[in-house]
Amino acid sequence: MEEWILNTIIRGLALGTPLVWAALGEVYAERSGVVNLGVEGMMVLGAFAAFAVAQSTGHPYLGLLLAAGAGAGAAMLHAVLVISLRANQYVSGLALTMFGLGLSALLGRRWEGLPLLTTLPEISLLTYGGLALGALLWFILYHTRWGIILRSAGEAPAAVDSLGVNVFLVRYLAVAFGGALAGVGGGLLSVAYRPSWTEGVTVGLGWIAISIAIFASWDPLRAVAGAFLFGALFHLSFRLQTWVAPEPLQMMPFAFTILVLALASARRRVGVQGAPEALGLPYIRGER
Amino acid sequence: MPPWSWLLAVSVLAIVVALALAGIIFWSYGVSPLRAYGIIIRGTLNARALPEVGRNMIPLLLAGVGLVLAFRALFWNIGAEGQILLGATAATWVALFSPVPGIWKLPVMFAAGFLGGAVWGLIPAVLKLRFAVNEVISTLMMNYIALYLVSWLVHGPWKGPEMRGFAFTDAFPAAAQLPMIPGTRIHWPTLLIGVVLAVGVAFLLRRTRAGFEIRVQGENADAARYAGIDPARTLLLVMLVAGGAAGLAGVGEVAGIHRRLLDPNQISLGFGYAAIIVAWLARGSPVAVLLTSLFLGIVFASGDVMRVALQMPARTTDVFNGLILFCLIGSERLLFWRVRWAPGGRAPAAESEAPEQARGISGGDG
Numbered sequence: 001m002e003e004w005i006l007n008t009i010i011r012g013l014a015l016g017t018p019l020v021w022a023a024l025g026e027v028y029a030e031r032s033g034v035v036n037l038g039v040e041g042m043m044v045l046g047a048f049a050a051f052a053v054a055q056s057t058g059h060p061y062l063g064l065l066l067a068a069g070a071g072a073g074a075a076m077l078h079a080v081l082v083i084s085l086r087a088n089q090y091v092s093g094l095a096l097t098m099f100g101l102g103l104s105a106l107l108g109r110r111w112e113g114l115p116l117l118t119t120l121p122e123i124s125l126l127t128y129g130g131l132a133l134g135a136l137l138w139f140i141l142y143h144t145r146w147g148i149i150l151r152s153a154g155e156a157p158a159a160v161d162s163l164g165v166n167v168f169l170v171r172y173l174a175v176a177f178g179g180a181l182a183g184v185g186g187g188l189l190s191v192a193y194r195p196s197w198t199e200g201v202t203v204g205l206g207w208i209a210i211s212i213a214i215f216a217s218w219d220p221l222r223a224v225a226g227a228f229l230f231g232a233l234f235h236l237s238f239r240l241q242t243w244v245a246p247e248p249l250q251m252m253p254f255a256f257t258i259l260v261l262a263l264a265s266a267r268r269r270v271g272v273q274g275a276p277e278a279l280g281l282p283y284i285r286g287e288r
Numbered sequence: 289m290p291p292w293s294w295l296l297a298v299s300v301l302a303i304v305v306a307l308a309l310a311g312i313i314f315w316s317y318g319v320s321p322l323r324a325y326g327i328i329i330r331g332t333l334n335a336r337a338l339p340e341v342g343r344n345m346i347p348l349l350l351a352g353v354g355l356v357l358a359f360r361a362l363f364w365n366i367g368a369e370g371q372i373l374l375g376a377t378a379a380t381w382v383a384l385f386s387p388v389p390g391i392w393k394l395p396v397m398f399a400a401g402f403l404g405g406a407v408w409g410l411i412p413a414v415l416k417l418r419f420a421v422n423e424v425i426s427t428l429m430m431n432y433i434a435l436y437l438v439s440w441l442v443h444g445p446w447k448g449p450e451m452r453g454f455a456f457t458d459a460f461p462a463a464a465q466l467p468m469i470p471g472t473r474i475h476w477p478t479l480l481i482g483v484v485l486a487v488g489v490a491f492l493l494r495r496t497r498a499g500f501e502i503r504v505q506g507e508n509a510d511a512a513r514y515a516g517i518d519p520a521r522t523l524l525l526v527m528l529v530a531g532g533a534a535g536l537a538g539v540g541e542v543a544g545i546h547r548r549l550l551d552p553n554q555i556s557l558g559f560g561y562a563a564i565i566v567a568w569l570a571r572g573s574p575v576a577v578l579l580t581s582l583f584l585g586i587v588f589a590s591g592d593v594m595r596v597a598l599q600m601p602a603r604t605t606d607v608f609n610g611l612i613l614f615c616l617i618g619s620e621r622l623l624f625w626r627v628r629w630a631p632g633g634r635a636p637a638a639e640s641e642a643p644e645q646a647r648g649i650s651g652g653d654g
Binding site: 037041077081085086087088090091092094095096097098099100101102103105106107109199200204207210211214245247248250251254255257258261262265266 | 313317366418419420421422424425429432433436444561564600601602603604605606610611613614618620621
């Protein structure tokens with residue numbers, strides 16, 4: 001009896017780890033007012049970068065560092081388009097997802113099926129790091145001046161601008177930071193969770209990370225809880241394998257996500273905080 | 289809106305820039321971009337290969353017309369992929385398991401496919417209306433659900449007894465197979481439906497009350513509310529047609545190309561996602577989709593060439609897709625850029641007049 005509870009917790013932490021990193025990144029990006037639907041693309045680029053570096057150098061942590069760089073670099077594409085060129089944030093994020101999936105498949109072709117000799121355990125420093133990061137980001141968001149600036153950039157950019165803070169810079173930094181975390185999340189998939197590289201290795205987890213950010217009402221601590229809860233539920237659904245075919249079980253995380261978002265919005269109606277006011281809107285100086 | 293010639297010029301420029309950027313990526317991959325493009329052009333734009341462009345254009349046309357309509361109403365339907373799969377599934381049920389007699393088979397398959405896609409598209413619409421669930425996420429999740437649904441059907445209950453070991457259904461009976469233009473894989477009835485649909489949706493948008501309401505709803509939700517336009521009714525109509533159109537594309541794929549239900553990744557090669565580019569490139573005009581789906585059809589056909597002649601993975605087309613979409617939205621500022629002469633001796637000032645963003649395609653007039 002206790003064993004399956006322990007098992008569920010362990011599996012929840014294992015799958016939750018990559019999700020925590022990616023979801024925290026999206027929380028910060030969206031808090032600054034920028035929706036980035038390219039999480040899947042940034043994660044898959046991070047997954048490839050981490051695998052390629054870990055495979056050729058034997059250092060998975062170095063791989064994760066490069067994954068963060070790849071994610072941040074990809075996020076900058078989105079940032080330039082939506083912050084400076086004021087392009088549609090949804091479409092730009094989708095383009096980033098397509099681009100990331102395509103580029104990682106092309107560049108990663110020669111790495112498919114190669115063995116990875118030095119891997120990280122599924123539950124590693126990065127798991128506890130993710131927990132700690134969630135707490136740190138929560139503290140920064142709600143109890144520091146930086147947090148106020150970040151939140152205000154997403155709620156009332158004109159007000160922040162009039163105080164002499166560069167809204168564009170804040171948003172650029174938040175999007176790049178979000179990309180770096182998504183890159184690490186993807187990297188954790190390919191060097192820790194399932195140490196291998198195949199194209200499209202993220203299988204929709206990037207979208208689930210975005211959903212967790214929404215479901216968590218853009219709160220870092222809730223995002224951490226949401227990610228691990230999701231990991232645990234994912235594992236629990238697979239315990240039904242004896243009775244149910246695998247495909248309906250694979251369907252469940254996605255159906256579950258829709259259900260959770262519906263419940264979250266029903267709850268939000270009774271007074272829990274909602275989305276940042278200026279989410280999805282470009283900031284145009286001198287315009288109301 | 290800027291004049292159409294300027295629209296065309298900027299769009300072509302965006303595509304050229306995207307192809308140049310893709311060339312840099314090819315080069316870093318170790319393939320000479322000039323050689324790659326030479327092979328792609330020779331491989332797609334010759335008399336033998338051209339029909340493959342048409343074959344890829346059909347699902348892009350149908351799904352693209354639907355997405356134009358959805359985007360005009362500002363409903364971010366990313367779920368055409370799943371709607372295609374549901375259309376394919378519904379048609380397969382009619383083809384293999386329903387008692388519909390011979391000559392009625394294909395019409396009923398199209399009707400069932402339309403309904404299947406429409407239901408799949410209406411679920412996120414209802415979720416948005418009832419629970420304010422973001423449709424980008426919900427339509428995307430529906431894609432994955434559809435994917436595993438089809439995968440389950442072909443591995444489990446619908447797996448054909450004749451297909452030992454393979455995850456296929458049995459082949460469709462002859463009455464459930466679409467006729468082709470001889471020597472090609474162009475199933476012309478679906479193409480015809482697509483053309484009619486494009487013209488029909490243009491008519492709907494431009495000449496009917498419902499179309500007017502969709503346009504007002506998409507361009508100015510406040511004005512729509514003051515005018516007493518029911519947002520729920522508008523959205524449901526839009527997603528009925530958009531989901532249904534994608535469903536028809538799915539019917540064409542299984543009844544025309546594969547003649548059975550099979551692995552979901554083989555039924556739709558990402559047509560539903562590429563249709564987003566088709567719709568965006570068409571700038572809100574359903575008739576322009578005839579042209580833009582042809583262009584994306586070339587991209588898809590080039591994917592085969594790259595796979596065979598250059599040994600690149602099939603997903604390489606996503607590099608093109610992503611870059612084209614980036615360049616298109618990046619060039620949008622250019623569309624509304626005009627030079628104004630300020631009277632009174634001041635220097636001429638260039639001023640941009642991009643419409644407020646997150647407002648989607650403030651497209652042409654139909």
